[in-house]
Each structure stands twice: as structure tokens, then as C-alpha cells.
Amino acid sequence: MPHDHSDHDHPHSLLPPDPALRVKALETILTQKGLVDAAALDEIIDTYENRIGPRNGAQVVARAWADPEFKAALLADADPVLAELGFYGRQGEHMVVVENTDAVHNMVVCTLCSCYPWPLLGIPPGWYKSDAYRARAVREPRKVLADFGVTLPADCAVRVWDSTAEVRYLVLPQRPVGTEGLDEAALMDLVSRDSMIGCGLAGPQ
């Protein structure tokens, strides 16, 4: 049978080359073997499509802006604070929250794969998993920020956190000026997903 795989040690090459057919074939085999349950797959997909996403992180950021004691506890030791809010789980077992200030802007990347704080932000966006972001964020973060339309003041340092272990990072963006009167719900609307990765700034979305 003709194929273009030089590496015969990789069993995946036995599946159909078209990715949609590959997934379908594997699901069919696994279902016939009793190893997966289609209803469980639907449940996983529903969780990350509809229930766990960046509004969780936005809630944490808005609370931190509104409540100095909460913010201090979050920055000192995020795990117990987040667990109390119910934001613990797969790919968020060890959380560190890093605060943006006038002097320091934090960004998060995973150059080796796609590590990302799922319980707070959901599954990562396509760009976070892209070769371009993984390759460039550590070497030229300011040019990457420019791709997002963000320009930092010259006296603001950039700290790029490369998620090489099981620790997951969330950026606490700066609270926009002129938002003193807003309640937590209104503040949440100012918190974009990208601002919590450090590729955006908080503000009207």
C-alpha cells in the first residue's frame, strides 16, 4: 500500500490520513472495544465548550481588583483561594498569579507544548498553541504584543513565563483607570482572555 511514512514504528500511520476520518476510525475502534463511551465524550466537549472558560478567570481578576485582601491572598498563595471559588482541576493544579504593574508586564507561554490554566481560562486559543507564538514569545515578546495591537511604555519591563512544569500562570492585568465606581460584574466585562495571558490589556472589550 503506498504511503509517505518513513517511520514504520508509528502505529498512527495505519489510520486513514484524513484527520477527521482518523478521529472517527479511532473512536469507532475504541467504542467497539468498550474503551470509550460516546456520552462521556459529549460530556467532556460540553464542559470545555460551554462551562469552563475565561469568564472564570475574569471573575477572579474582578474580585482581586475590588477586594485588596482577596488580591493579597491570591498573589501570596493562589491555590487555596481558587479552590474556594471552585476553580481547581485538570491543568490548574498548581496556580501562580502574577500581577502587572506600571513597571512590569507579564506574559505566559508554553514553548514546549501548550500548558495553560484550564480551570480559569478553558482550553487555549489557537494562537497560543501556534508555532509562531511558542517560538516568538520568549525572544520578542514586544513584537508579539504588537500583533495584538498592544504597545508598552519603554520603561515597562516584560517578564515572560515559560510554563515548563505543571505550574500554571494567570496574569492579573492592571485595572483600567476611571473604573472606581464599578461593581464586580461590570469589572468582569473589562477582563479579556488575552489580558489574562498577558497578550492584551484590560479595558472595554
Place this chain on the structure above:
Amino acid sequence: MTRVHDMGGRFGDGAVVPEPEDVKFHADWHPRALALTLACGSLGLWNIDVSRHARERLAPKDYARFVYYEKWIAALADLLVETGALSADELAKGEGSGESPLAAKRLAADAVAGVLAKGGPADRSSNITPRFAVGDAVRLRSLPENTIVDGGHTRLPAYAAGATGRIVRMHGTHVLPDSNAHRLGEAPEPLYAVGIRAVDLWAHPEHPNDEVILDLWDSYLDAL
């Protein structure tokens, strides 16, 4: 030498393309690939480091041409055959022959929320005293390779190998991927966040005050 996944600092990849928050997947089969991978994790046949390494050791040309979830599904198929859960014959025929003895471990729909909420913490209680403290100067291992297994998994990116930095944060004691990815035991070690100045990483740093911070295990580091 390193593998193709280790791309931090690489040139030539072009622009990063932002996308709206409500885009979760880019094709109908993507969520299915994600769910299959997570569901099969519950069979208990591998740990997270084994599964990461399975993606990294795809042939470089496959790694480069596969979209994200193609890497996942290819690595999943490889692991299922390597662990004996499926046979190469079943993959080739597209048909499973008989119920697996592992079927009792199948993830049930009503167990999904609990499994995802439980996660898989990587910290371990330990009486190992960390060699370093916050502020200490360290040098990263000069070869970004697994020192236990030739061509094995490591989490020391090539761009930072040999660089000098300082400890900025203590993370406690964590499972060592270099060992765990090869089923050689968890071998937990102190884990540190290490800050490295951009000027110590790149010939043309963007700004003298910028830095990169990596999470690195004790055995990746030497005192300076």
C-alpha cells in the same frame, strides 16, 4: 540535540493571529480528538509525561505538518498500540475485535465532572532540602537533553540551556518528567522558577530589562 517541539526562540514562524474568545475549536473533529484523548487517559495506561513524550517523538515531518489535534490523535493511537490496549491490526482494519479487559475502566459520562475537577497534582511530599533559595544564582544544564534516557523527554528548552539566572520562586517538590515519561518512577525533585535576563539569552534582546522565567527541576541546575 533536541526535538522539533522545542521551538522557543526559533525564527521564521510569522505573525501571531489573535482570535475571538468564543472560538473554541476550528473543525468538528477537534473537540472529538480532545475528548477521546482525555477519556483514554482514564484507562490508567500512561501518565501526563508519557503522553507529552508521545507527541514529541512523532516524526519531525509529522509534527511540523500536523495541526494541533492531529498530534494528539496520532500520539494517542501510538500509545494505545504500545500499551497493548489496541493492536496494530485493529488500527489497520478500522475495527475493534472483542471487548477489552480494560473496559471496566472506561470513563462513564457521570464520572467526567469528577475526573476533570480532581486533576492530577504533580507535587509530592518530600524531605529533600532544596539546594537553592530565592535570589541564588544558578547555571542551567548546558545540554538540553534527558540525562537518563537517550533521546528521552525533558523540560529544559534548548534556548535556555547553559544560561545563567536566579531563583525567583520556590514551587515545592514535583515529579521529574525526565524519569516519569519513561516509567522509571516519579523521582520528585525541588522545582524552582528561574529568571533569566533577555540579554543573557538572545544576541538581539528587545529591551535590557526584559526577562524570561522558566520552571526548572533541581537536577537541571548548578550553583554559580
